[in-house]
Amino acid sequence: MSRMKGYIKMRILFLTIVLLILPLFFLTAGDRSEVWKRMYNRAQTIDQQYAIMQNIVAMDDPSLIEILDSALAEQISSLENKLNRTERDKKEQLMRMIVNELSSLRAEESAGTIFTLFTLAESHILKADCLVALGQIRAVDLVPQVSNVLRKLNFNTSDDQQVAEILAYAAITSLERMRDIRGFEQVFYASQGWYSRRIKDKASAVLQIISEDPTEPIMDIISGDSNYGTKLKALDIESNSNALKENKNRVALLSLQEGLRYSPNDKMEADDLNKLREAAIFALIENEYKNSDVVPDLKQHYERSEDINDKLMTIQAFGLNGTDAAVAWLSEALSTYNSRQLSGLSANQTELIYIKQMISSLALSGNLNAKPVLLEVQFSDYTPAIVRLSKEALKNFD
Amino acid sequence: MKKILWLLAAFTMLFSSCVTKAPENVVIKEEKPKEDPVEEVVVKTEIIDVYLISGETLKASDGIIDGYIEYKYDEKGNLLERVEYDGEKNQKTRMVNVLSGDNIVRTQWFSDEEETPGIYILREYEGMNLIKEISYNIKDIPQSISSYDYDNSGNMVKWTVSTGDNVPMMISEYDYSNGRRSKAMFLTPLGELEGYIEYSWNSENLESEKTFDSDGNLEKTVIFEYENGKLVKEIHYRKTVVDYSIEYELDENGMAKIKKHFYRSGNLKAQWDYEYISVKKEVQL
Numbered sequence: 001m002s003r004m005k006g007y008i009k010m011r012i013l014f015l016t017i018v019l020l021i022l023p024l025f026f027l028t029a030g031d032r033s034e035v036w037k038r039m040y041n042r043a044q045t046i047d048q049q050y051a052i053m054q055n056i057v058a059m060d061d062p063s064l065i066e067i068l069d070s071a072l073a074e075q076i077s078s079l080e081n082k083l084n085r086t087e088r089d090k091k092e093q094l095m096r097m098i099v100n101e102l103s104s105l106r107a108e109e110s111a112g113t114i115f116t117l118f119t120l121a122e123s124h125i126l127k128a129d130c131l132v133a134l135g136q137i138r139a140v141d142l143v144p145q146v147s148n149v150l151r152k153l154n155f156n157t158s159d160d161q162q163v164a165e166i167l168a169y170a171a172i173t174s175l176e177r178m179r180d181i182r183g184f185e186q187v188f189y190a191s192q193g194w195y196s197r198r199i200k201d202k203a204s205a206v207l208q209i210i211s212e213d214p215t216e217p218i219m220d221i222i223s224g225d226s227n228y229g230t231k232l233k234a235l236d237i238e239s240n241s242n243a244l245k246e247n248k249n250r251v252a253l254l255s256l257q258e259g260l261r262y263s264p265n266d267k268m269e270a271d272d273l274n275k276l277r278e279a280a281i282f283a284l285i286e287n288e289y290k291n292s293d294v295v296p297d298l299k300q301h302y303e304r305s306e307d308i309n310d311k312l313m314t315i316q317a318f319g320l321n322g323t324d325a326a327v328a329w330l331s332e333a334l335s336t337y338n339s340r341q342l343s344g345l346s347a348n349q350t351e352l353i354y355i356k357q358m359i360s361s362l363a364l365s366g367n368l369n370a371k372p373v374l375l376e377v378q379f380s381d382y383t384p385a386i387v388r389l390s391k392e393a394l395k396n397f398d
Numbered sequence: 399m400k401k402i403l404w405l406l407a408a409f410t411m412l413f414s415s416c417v418t419k420a421p422e423n424v425v426i427k428e429e430k431p432k433e434d435p436v437e438e439v440v441v442k443t444e445i446i447d448v449y450l451i452s453g454e455t456l457k458a459s460d461g462i463i464d465g466y467i468e469y470k471y472d473e474k475g476n477l478l479e480r481v482e483y484d485g486e487k488n489q490k491t492r493m494v495n496v497l498s499g500d501n502i503v504r505t506q507w508f509s510d511e512e513e514t515p516g517i518y519i520l521r522e523y524e525g526m527n528l529i530k531e532i533s534y535n536i537k538d539i540p541q542s543i544s545s546y547d548y549d550n551s552g553n554m555v556k557w558t559v560s561t562g563d564n565v566p567m568m569i570s571e572y573d574y575s576n577g578r579r580s581k582a583m584f585l586t587p588l589g590e591l592e593g594y595i596e597y598s599w600n601s602e603n604l605e606s607e608k609t610f611d612s613d614g615n616l617e618k619t620v621i622f623e624y625e626n627g628k629l630v631k632e633i634h635y636r637k638t639v640v641d642y643s644i645e646y647e648l649d650e651n652g653m654a655k656i657k658k659h660f661y662r663s664g665n666l667k668a669q670w671d672y673e674y675i676s677v678k679k680e681v682q683l
Contacts, residue, residue, distance in 0.1 A: 030582075030595055030607050030609065030620065031570060031582040031584075031595055034582075034584055034593060034595065034609060035557070035559060035568055035570055035584060038568055038584060038592060038593075039542075039559060039567060039568050042567055042568075047535070047541070048541075048561070050535075050541075051517070051533060051535065051541030051542050051562070052542065054506065054508065054517045054533070055533070055542070057508065058506065062634070062642060062659070063618065063634060063641070097508050100490065100508075104465075104490075106458070106667055106668055132484075136464060138458065138460070173486075177458075177462065177464075177485075179460060179462070
């Protein structure tokens with residue numbers, strides 16, 4: 001009886017061991033790889049190849065990359081063969097399995113084979129697998145090619161939008177994995193493109209992953225794209241990126257210049273251009289741009305703008321810029337108001353707001369050239385509140 | 399000692415059944431001549447901790463997470479399910495084990511299409527030994543049949559792979575020396591040698607595995623390195639040139655917590671982080 005119990009116990013234990021270990025240590029991976037590799041080479045039919053490939057794939061053995069690559073190349077070379085529907089489906093499944101395994105094994109050496117399959121395959125699912133695999137294996141040499149695939153999809157010329165979305169998603173995922181700045185531009189256009197919200201959201205999220213400092217492609221987009229809304233979106237992305245302040249200012253300055261360069265054809269374009277300029281000036285303030293080269297552009301924008309808040313922000317930008325040129329413009333503008341006030345032409349409410357902002361901006365500049373005009377304010381017949389503000393500003397230069 | 403053996407067994411499972419190639423020292427050590435199970439009667443048992451891998455995270459060299467693998471076990475620690483996901487947690491592959499009498503049915507899906515598994519494998523056992531594996535396609539038609547022969551010590555000496563209609567296609571024969579596998583030979587059904595592997599050992603562990611073609615030309619070599627008896631590095635050569643290498647970082651239990659795969663240049667290609675659970679296991683004294 002006790003012998004029987006012992007046997008039962010042992011039986012239970014055996015099954016446990018069997019489940020856990022026996023199938024696993026039974027053969028070393030090395031000989032299994034050798035056997036299945038040789039078996040695959042002998043397989044005559046798609047069914048046999050598929051069955052054997054399942055065993056190869058299950059091993060996840062990096063030493064089998066070579067056999068996987070040549071197996072895929074062989075399947076590509078026979079893509080033109082006439083097959084019935086069942087065989088064609090099986091062949092597609094086989095190729096998907098190989099591509100996904102090469103992807104799992106990060107087989108960089110197979111990037112060319114996979115891209116060849118992408119260009120020749122008819123199945124969009126297989127094409128999508130190829131794109132994702134290229135990203136997974138970090139085939140960065142093929143960033144231009146994958147970007148070009150996405151570029152064509154962005155044009156929305158496909159007859160089947162559903163298929164185009166699947167491929168676009170795969171291309172975006174691929175470029176996300178590659179994290180190469182060259183992929184940025186087309187992912188940006190995908191985020192602004194015709195796609196469904198899901199694809200656009202994916203593209204927007206990927207933009208931040210591709211590069212922390214997208215300055216160069218953003219500059220290309222802002223200078224090269226004719227759509228003002230697109231320029232504005234590009235500026236927003238740069239402003240929200242982790243780019244250096246210096247680079248953000250480069251983009252902001254370019255955006256301001258673009259916003260001033262064109263004449264709007266209608267109210268909508270005028271609004272878009274004004275928004276672009278506003279956003280650019282906001283970025284210049286946020287990133288404390290202190291170079292005098294922006295002064296002529298700020299001046300031009302101030303003169304074009306009709307919005308009080310916009311003008312106030314521009315005056316603030318002059319003060320924060322603080323260069324001699326910026327202070328000269330502020331001084332001249334404030335001096336003009338001073339002269340008018342002295343001659344009996346009192347400033348209206350809006351002008352008083354500008355005058356107060358100019359005084360604050362001159363103080364903010366910290367530039368000694370600001371002192372004369374601030375002193376002038378005290379003798380220009382303004383209200384005590386304005387004079388007090390001017391005196392407060394002068395304390396910054398003590 | 400038994401605890402160590404179980405740790406090794408779990409370690410073996412990790413590296414041979416999951417995504418990775420098995421650390422060969424562990425695998426081969428399990429193939430020492432076995433006692434005749436019929437004569438060995440278990441009268442006492444004890445409870446030990448067994449460490450089982452519960453999750454893997456795959457990271458590329460740039461730190462991006464490229465995938466996950468999750469494992470599920472029953473209360474005895476038997477592997478029931480392994481699911482592989484991509485970096486966005488979309489299912490890529492899935493494997494399910496089901497115990498059916500004395501046999502195991504393993505079902506594997508090679509895509510995210512749940513309704514169409516790619517393969518069923520029925521494994522038949524006789525005593526401690528796996529004697530047959532039959533792979534079926536989704537229409538239950540056998541695709542390949544593997545049968546295994548053993549010597550009196552329980553060492554596998556022959557593996558025959560046949561087509562689904564049982565026509566032999568490949569035969570592997572194994573030699574042993576001092577209870578350890580020393581050679582694997584790959585033969586055509588007519589007995590022609592296609593290639594072979596030679597295994598060399600130190601006192602404890604497998605040191606190298608060399609694969610030759612039928613003319614005796616070296617095709618590839620794997621060198622295994624150990625620290626305190628634990629595998630810490632594999633160097634894979636194609637002929638005599640380094641192809642890639644793998645390094646393991648072990649935790650306090652001797653389990654691999656990190657596996658790193660390096661290019662031949664020495665640059666990191668990918669890294670696997672492992673998590674474990676421990677289960678109580680009853681084993682014979």
